[in-house]
Amino acid sequence: MSCSCSGNNKNGIQAMIGPSILNADLSNLKFECENLLESGADYLHLDVMDGHFVPNLTFGHPVVKCLRSHIKDAFFDMHMMVDQPEKWIKDMHESGATQFTFHLETTKTPEECIRKIKETGMKVGIGIKPNTPVEQLLPFINDIDMALIMTVEPGKGGQSFMADMLPKVKFLRENFQYLNIEVDGGVGPGNVKLCSDNGANMIVAGTSIINSKNRKETISLLKQTVQDSILQRK
Numbered sequence: 758m759s760c761s762c763s764g765n766n767k768n769g770i771q772a773m774i775g776p777s778i779l780n781a782d783l784s785n786l787k788f789e790c791e792n793l794l795e796s797g798a799d800y801l802h803l804d805v806m807d808g809h810f811v812p813n814l815t816f817g818h819p820v821v822k823c824l825r826s827h828i829k830d831a832f833f834d835m836h837m838m839v840d841q842p843e844k845w846i847k848d849m850h851e852s853g854a855t856q857f858t859f860h861l862e863t864t865k866t867p868e869e870c871i872r873k874i875k876e877t878g879m880k881v882g883i884g885i886k887p888n889t890p891v892e893q894l895l896p897f898i899n900d901i902d903m904a905l906i907m908t909v910e911p912g913k914g915g916q917s918f919m920a921d922m923l924p925k926v927k928f929l930r931e932n933f934q935y936l937n938i939e940v941d942g943g944v945g946p947g948n949v950k951l952c953s954d955n956g957a958n959m960i961v962a963g964t965s966i967i968n969s970k971n972r973k974e975t976i977s978l979l980k981q982t983v984q985d986s987i988l989q990r991k
């Protein structure tokens with residue numbers, strides 16, 4: 758499973774669908790992840806929550822290590838909804854994470870975080886919550902592989918999509934043609950075109966894929982919609 762989730766890809770950005778497993782059957786996580794990849798997922802979006810930055814608790818690097826022992830080459834996008842994310846960079850890398858996406862709101866030294874992540878060879882993502890202005894990403898935008906625009910308040914799956922976050926996506930795409938822009942929260946077939954027409958090319962969808970009667974069909978629809986938006990922008 759290859760995923761060109763590399764930032765600032767001069768060959769042009771690609772449509773990528775990354776299901777969130779937060780609302781999957783976590784007692785059957787290996788199967789769920791394998792099923793999502795077999796259903797056409799480009800990468801897996803793994804939500805790490807510490808109960809401090811967000812009011813929820815999920816899993817950490819030990820689970821990632823077990824997953825990676827079974828799923829050798831999938832792209833693991835670690836969405837680190839944790840305070841002091843720098844504490845976990847080494848462990849996540851050693852456990853098999855591909856990308857380490859931390860939240861700008863969780864560290865006073867984002868440059869240091871970026872440097873430490875890059876030292877491991879992992880890709881770097883920075884996420885911002887709904888109340889964080891997109892301009893706060895600008896000092897780091899040329900040093901990261903992906904910008905994550907939250908379209909819900911982080912902490913749980915199944916929430917309603919916040920369309921008023923899309924101007925952030927539009928601003929980034931208008932100014933950074935080759936940047937990977939990810940949206941996450943409440944995204945599905947009913948609003949993915951809004952996201953991709955504004956410039957998102959990496960789509961995190963949890964509930965809309967996990968609960969779908971036909972995951973392969975849903976992923977394919979999401980991907981085609983994003984591909985069409987990218988072609989229209991050329």
Ligand SMILES: O=C(CO)[C@@H](O)[C@H](O)COP(=O)(O)O
Pocket residue numbers: 777779780802804836909910911912913914915916941942943944961962963964965
């Ligand atoms: O990080 C989060 C929530 O905090 C997201 O990854 C959600 O888990 C996505 O799930 P849906 O909103 O698509 O159900």
